Amino acid sequence: MALTPPVRRLKSRPVTFIFELPTEKLTEFWDGLEKGKVYASKCKKCGQITFPPAADCSGCFNSGPEWVDIQGEGEIETFTHIVIRPASFQSHPTYTVAVVKMNTGVKVLAWLTGAKLSDVKVGAKVKLAAVQSEEGPSYGFTLIE
Numbered sequence: 001m002a003l004t005p006p007v008r009r010l011k012s013r014p015v016t017f018i019f020e021l022p023t024e025k026l027t028e029f030w031d032g033l034e035k036g037k038v039y040a041s042k043c044k045k046c047g048q049i050t051f052p053p054a055a056d057c058s059g060c061f062n063s064g065p066e067w068v069d070i071q072g073e074g075e076i077e078t079f080t081h082i083v084i085r086p087a088s089f090q091s092h093p094t095y096t097v098a099v100v101k102m103n104t105g106v107k108v109l110a111w112l113t114g115a116k117l118s119d120v121k122v123g124a125k126v127k128l129a130a131v132q133s134e135e136g137p138s139y140g141f142t143l144i145e
């Protein structure tokens with residue numbers, strides 16, 4: 001009979017993170033969400049499309065992107081259903097997050113709402129759209145029947 005060592009668990013003190021993220025170079029993205037658009041940044045020099053958008057291209061370091069609306073359809077590449085939620089999401093019911101390759105080729109990570117978990121599968125078709133939540137403008141996926 002093998003002996004199992006006792007499991008020792010340490011509990012941390014509560015930790016609160018508050019971030020202030022500069023958004024002045026991404027004003028078009030945030031304004032777009034309020035207007036029902038989901039913009040990715042597209043480098044004016046090399047054409048790389050980035051989402052979430054970035055003011056500076058990671059491929060060629062060019063600044064000052066143009067903006068492309070990436071709403072539309074895509075295919076789930078992977079997903080997870082979050083049951084054990086972080087402290088800041090305790091007021092939310094359990095939720096599903098998916099990584100989707102959009103028809104434009106860009107990959108988007110976002111919540112997938114309005115679907116039965118048993119219907120969520122790798123390869124399923126979804127639609128990306130801007131959404132207005134109680135926390136402000138955002139974006140998310142819904143399954144395409």
Ligand SMILES: [Zn+2]
Nearest residue numbers: 043046057060
């Ligand atoms: Zn570039």
